[in-house]
Amino acid sequence: MNQTVLDGKVLTTIKEWKQEHSQPISAFIYDLQALRERARQTVSGLPEGCRLFYAIKANPTQEILKCLEPIVYGFEAASIGEIRKIRQVSSDKPVIFGGPGKKDNEIEEALLLQVKLIHAESILELRRISHIATRLGIQASVLIRVNLRASFPEATLIMAGRPTQFGIDEEQIEDAILLTQSLPNLQLEGFHLHSISNNLDAHLHARLISVYLERVKGWRERFGLTLNYLNAGGGFGISYTDSERKFEWDTFVSELRQVLYQNAIPGVELLFEPGRYIAAACGYYATEVVDLKCNHGKHYAILRGGSHHFRLPGAWQHSHPFEIVPVEQWNYPFGRPEVWDVEITVAGELCTPKDVLARDIQVSRLRVGDILLFTLAGAYGWTISAHDFLSHEHPDHIFL
Template identity: 60%
Template sequence: MNNVITANKVVNFIEQWPQTRTEPVCAFIYDLQALREHAAFRVQSLPKQCRLFYAVKANSDIEILKQLTGIVHGFEAASLGEIRKIREVSSSVPILFGGPGKTDLELAGAIEHRVSLIHAESVHELQRINLIAQQRGTTVQVLLRVNLHSSFPEATLSMGGRPTQFGIDEEEVPEAIRLALSLPAIKLEGFHLHSISNNLDAKRHAELVSLYFSRVRQWAEEFGLTVSVLNAGGGIGVNYADLERQFDWDTFTRELQNVLDEQAWDGLQLLFEPGRYITAACGWYASQVIDIKRNHGKHYAIVRGGTNHFRLPVSWQHSHPFEIIPLPHWPYPIPRTELEDAEVTVVGQLCTPKDVLAKDARVPRLRIGDVVLFRYAGAYGWSISHHDFLSHPHPEHVYLV
């Protein structure tokens, strides 16, 4: 993805925003061409045994799903609502269904909507999948999600290797395999091992896949399994602290090919289901400064919107990267407050001190009326935010083609 071209396209759009508008600028802006090109390159450069699914949880916007349909091999859903959104876009695209707490309604809906694979997160869930499938006179293809007892590369979130709500404890895997093989409406296709999230080390990520292979091979040999699918999850990260140093995809695919050459077997499909890594860079959150003040020795820029729109910074407890788009229009017959070469904390309109988007960031110049443009806002922004807190208006959603 050419971030310079994308940035110029977004900046040009904001600078052309009508000066006659009465409300401050507040919008999520998506470069759909950049999204398509980024996703297509990742799909095309993976080894031939691999399939790339997009994890809808990162951004479930219907327009995003439309753009990715036909590029990625399918979608990963974590709720019946996400499954329905996917089916709204395509009646036939493959769907993986995961999540640690699936209700009977969701499992029945997954079967009704013809998902390709269900990730069973516990022995109890495996039994319920079987019962619901029997009631419908069908067989369901299942992967067992496993929480391994291993050390993993450092990442922002750990889904496995320690106590979490995700997956079947590795010690209980033999019991789960025996049960799956005995259930008449279950077809055990393989395993799902998604242990970390937001990993930035490409070489270590390939090593993680190698570890997955070794564990799955042990189970296959012990139980005489034909494993056709190994789902290595997502977990590929985005570096918000240094946007110019991102996950090295070329190194990853090169190392991954070595892993496959050494460990893969005939008939195996290796699945990946990234979310953040696919959509983060194509999205921008633009919010106009409505006030600048100094309080207890610190400068604050208050922007239209806030964490009720873009919750990622406070959720991940980081200062989100941004740039400033100076807008010349000034509609008031009063002085225009500005900062020069100063540190500023960018906050929203909410009545809570936690409504912080960027903290103590140095800016060369910032004025009331300028637009703060947050980069890499295409994942876990709008989709995870508490939209109606204080009942402020929602942002606009703009799609650049």
């Protein structure tokens, strides 16, 4: 985090919050103004014929959805629970329904809630969507999700080009298309080709879209398809370990324009569904240091909080970036533990050695009672964590 943020409203909020609480604090803080600016910047740069959906799995809180609803074209959901959250915010916002394990009741309710598109993940799922839509007397619009037989740029998560649980193997695409054309109450609108996640190379991402367009163009010509959409997923990356490494959005958009100039498919809209890229930078996780210790020659800071609040660092096995917010208040009649110029491993309050948010980070000074402010915590933070493990109190959630 840069000093501008530390000198601003986030820091003020933390200090005010601490003054109001006698016990050690732990809170997620969300800067909604920053979220709006990020979303507007992302949407405004897209070429004509492109639409942006927000993947709410990154952060599905109602305040986030309300903030984004006027800006993004629609939302992408991965469960009926997420669809319900979207419909609480908007009754008619376009919704895409994805995920590899949809149940019959989810498909039925999604159709009744008028989702725009359903990503079909298998041959069986195509049959089940058709069966349920026919029973309801509803036309279901689907995109076939395809696991391409291709190599892809390096990214944190790879979901195609190798065996995964996502999509239909490209070698089965003929069977899937012919089946879709034969099934009642099913309309093939296009394809979903989300293959990588958290890619940091804008040049390679533009080339990836070119591969997608070439594949879909080939299928359209081969099978005489009338298509409306190509969903290229999200996958725009955030670096948690190198503050200088960023996904260059302007570079991607510039090269995307060239890709579309050469390979655009007439009548086919290009859909994107980022989540992390939109929400990560708007969130912070603030948690207080409750103890300092040296064990077997290693220094540890123990937090009021940890991976049961903020699982992302442990799940991805990285040291999450943080800044130290000094707190001068000390209410005990004995000395205040502190360390100077040491490497600190930041651990949570859980009874497991895996509860670590950062390892061997050099700090100039740290005291019990100071607050660690973890940045880039707006996506895949609270909602992916094991909230009730050991039954600790939940953190506060503050929306600026």
